Amino acid sequence: MRALMTLATMALLCMGLLAQQKPAVNPVKTTVAALIENPDKFHRKFVEVEGEVDDLKKKTSRAGNPYTTFKLDSGSKQITVFSYGHLDLRNDDKVVVIGKFYKERRVGRTTFTNEIDASAKEGGSVRRKE
Numbered sequence: 001m002r003a004l005m006t007l008a009t010m011a012l013l014c015m016g017l018l019a020q021q022k023p024a025v026n027p028v029k030t031t032v033a034a035l036i037e038n039p040d041k042f043h044r045k046f047v048e049v050e051g052e053v054d055d056l057k058k059k060t061s062r063a064g065n066p067y068t069t070f071k072l073d074s075g076s077k078q079i080t081v082f083s084y085g086h087l088d089l090r091n092d093d094k095v096v097v098i099g100k101f102y103k104e105r106r107v108g109r110t111t112f113t114n115e116i117d118a119s120a121k122e123g124g125s126v127r128r129k130e
Contacts, residue, residue: 027098032074039103039114047101047116050129053093054078058086072097072116083118087126099124 027048035042035049051074060066068087071078072095081097089095099118104111118124 032072032077032079035079035101035116036077036114039101042101043103045101046098046123048096048098049079049116050074050094050096053089053091053095056089056091080112080115081118081126082112082115083124083126084121085119089126089128094129095126096129097124097126099126 027046028042029048030042032049032051035047049072051072054071054073056068056070058066058068065084066086068083068085068089070081070089070091072081081099083099097116097118099116100122101116102112102114104113105115105117106112116124118126
């Protein structure tokens, strides 16, 4: 009886851990131009886009949280990318960005438009293109 209770408890713990895991992200491959031209279609969806890093800024918030922003440049179109942490990037790096696209997002009193949140804790990433 004791072994059965132990087994049942372990099964419940495993199910709880599995329920907490985020599902695998399957981003929609698209372009910066498509995001800008049709933001409603991609709002709050995971996207994968390629481009070049421009206007790179590594900052720390008032609360002490490091973050990085940059413009993802693809031809004549640009979109803002945000990520927590200081990313190992330089201007003109060619990158692949995976993250959640927001046509509009309010953070405190500030409103951001046409932005990709590529934070790792949200399932996003930024990597150099090889």
